[in-house]
Amino acid sequence: MSSQPSPAPEAPALSLTERRKAATQLDIARAAAELFTQYGPDGTTAEDIARRAGVALRTFYRYFRNKQDAVGPLLAAGGDHWRALLAATEPGTALPKALERAVREALSAPDAHAAERLEQTRTLLRAAVDDPALRAVWYRVNQESEEHLIPVVARLAGTGADPLETRLTAAAATDAIRIALETWAATDAAADGPGSPAELAVRCLRQLMGGLCPLPADGEN
Structure with missing residues (x-):
């Protein structure tokens, strides 16, 4: 695969209404996560x-189908963040290195x-084990x-680049x-260091992508 990416396209600016909608959804998501x-x-x-978020119940149902669906924006925020890091990769960086750096960061x-956000995710993933509706939200967010x-x-x-290989790479990185995160959530490991989400994700990434392209060894830039 070529390692010379073109500049990332500028994302269209959100309107004031869209920004307010996103802010309200995130407020509701945070309230739901706190209560869960x-x-x-x-x-x-x-x-x-709705009461914790300071909105009317009808406003809640305008944005979400049920209480489990309400944490979707919070769970999706991590994916948004890591894709933004990857999209901002310096031109010329090999794809495997770019993926690993973005995952680590x-x-x-x-x-x-940051540790508190991860702990909140751990709580939600633990709850999802026994809550099919919450688990469905998690799988939808990942898809x-x-x-x-x-x-x-x-x-x-x-x-x-081969479109099939590109799709496989996206699937491997997401998985x-x-x-x-699911493995870490089932343990009491800290949010940083051995057994942390970053350490586990790099291990998973190297295993899943080993057949696609070589990943850098520990210590390589």
Whole structure:
């Protein structure tokens, strides 16, 4: 695959209405995650979430089908962040290195705020084990993330890239992060260091992509 990506296309600017909608959805998602952490999905109602978010119940249902669906924007935020990191990769960087760097940075916990976000994800993934509706939201978020990742990978791979290989790369990278987070969530490992999401995701990425293209060894730039 070519390692000379073209410049990333500029994303269209959101309108004021779209920004307000996204902000409201994220406020509701945070409220839902907080309540799920405190009381679990079974102990939380849509009314509870709307009240915590400071919105009317009809506003809640304007954006979300059910209480589990409400955490979707929060779970999707991580994927948005790592795709943005990948899209901003310096031109000329080999795709395998770009993927690994983006994964490491997106799942690292350099401060308390980042660690708190990961812990919140862990709580939601643990709850999803026994909640099919919440698990369905998690799988949907990952599927959408994979679809959004394909054009980013295609740009970095270059004009001569095989579309099938591009799609497989996007699937492998998405699954590496999903499996790493699910594995970490089932443990009590810290958000950084051995057994952390970043460490596990790099391991998964190297295993899943080994047949596509060689990944850098530890310590390589």
